[in-house]
Amino acid sequence: MELAEMDLAVRDFLAGRLNGEECRLEKLAGDASTRMYFRVHCVPKTLILMRMGEPDPAPAFVSVQQVLARAGVPVPAIHAFDPAAGLMLLEDFGDRTLEQAARGADEKTWIALYSEALRVMADIQFRPLKQRASSSCPCFSLAFDVEKLMFEMDFFIAHTLENWKRAEFAPGEKQALRAELEALCRELAAEPRVLCHRDYHSRNLMALPGGALGVIDFQDARMGPAQYDLVSLLHDSYVDMPAPVREKLYGMYLERHERETGGGADPARFREVYLLMILQRNLKAAGSFAYLDCVKNMGRYLARMPQCLGHVRDAFEQLARMGTLRGLLAKHLPEIG
Incomplete structure (x- = not known):
């Protein structure tokens, strides 16, 4: 999926965080939750876009990530977060579980x-x-x-x-x-x-x-x-x-x-x-x-x-x-x- 094909909220979110870089979205296999995940392919790296099931101004994900990161636990870095849109840009840990x-x-x-x-x-x-x-x-x-x-x-x-x-x-x-x-x-x-x-x-x-x-x-x-x-x-x-x-x-x-x-x-x-x-x-x-x-x-x-x-x-x-x-x-x- 190219940037022009994305819905407006996602397009605006990524355009504002990637400095206008060209990118491509790859939908990832979902889990049992209502969240959706995409791999954002851009130069020179990839990122993960998480779309929450419902927007949350203060999701537990953010506060728990901060607690664990401060403790030295290897959790993905949060690069950007739009609470109103329910979108988050995360470090990509790859596909291999x-x-x-x-x-x-x-x-x-x-x-x-x-x-x-x-x-x-x-x-x-x-x-x-x-x-x-x-x-x-x-x-x-x-x-x-x-x-x-x-x-x-x-x-x-x-x-x-x-x-x-x-x-x-x-x-x-x-x-x-x-x-x-x-x-x-x-x-x-x-x-x-x-x-x-x-x-x-x-x-x-x-x-x-x-x-x-x-x-x-x-x-x-x-x-x-x-x-x-x-x-x-x-x-x-x-x-x-x-x-x-x-x-x-x-x-x-x-x-x-x-x-x-x-x-x-x-x-x-x-x-x-x-x-x-x-x-x-x-x-x-x-x-x-x-x-x-x-x-x-x-x-x-x-x-x-x-x-x-x-x-x-x-x-x-x-x-x-x-x-x-x-x-x-x-x-x-x-x-x-």
Whole structure:
């Protein structure tokens, strides 16, 4: 798409920021959001144009980007922003995701790629906390509290069980399921909090030259347990990570966590919360996949459902005390039984 073919708002936005340079727009494949992305080809570089679904005078993307950039986290630079038009011009991190970089990798490559992902994740979790007292960024005031975690579980019930599986609950059964899920959420919400990206997985990490990674899609960051993003990365439905690699990476992260917290965390308790978080995080993901299929007609996401529910099943195998919840779920979701 040449400059003359663009709609007036985009044309004016780019013309004012590119000093009249000739440019060409390439529409990029969309994600599950309402945002649209274009690669702006101009001399001597490329940029990314983000068009927000709705104009927002003070989007969280901007404030979270500033917090992360000040903490040294590799996020794309914002070159220009027009709040009224809902347009933003960003640094281009390329097309190669961590998911693509890890495809077909041997163990050495897995460890190299994901040790860097863990390093960046821990930087996100701990480095920005120094800014918390003086920052107005919503990422520090929002949290994975009981209300938020239960919202995700109710979303799972509505879309995975009722919409996708067509579950019909016996009298009192849904209430019993919600009570078990709420107990899970209360336990997780009571854990110490760090800054969470909220969607830290292989499709939101861009493979950059020299083995570096760039972080995108961070606008929903909020406070929560360290295990939240750890589970998102190591139990990611988009990659087939070998179990021995996952355990090595888990141990590497635990060492970093101990350094950051002064060794205050009990390893056994940290592991238990990690397993509980696998349940909550992957049930949440199952709700998203079902919603995208049943409501948004994006059936391609269902291809990841077996792996997602496999993570839930494997966690239940190590959590005997969660047998009541497993039984209530398995009646309508035999994949985790």
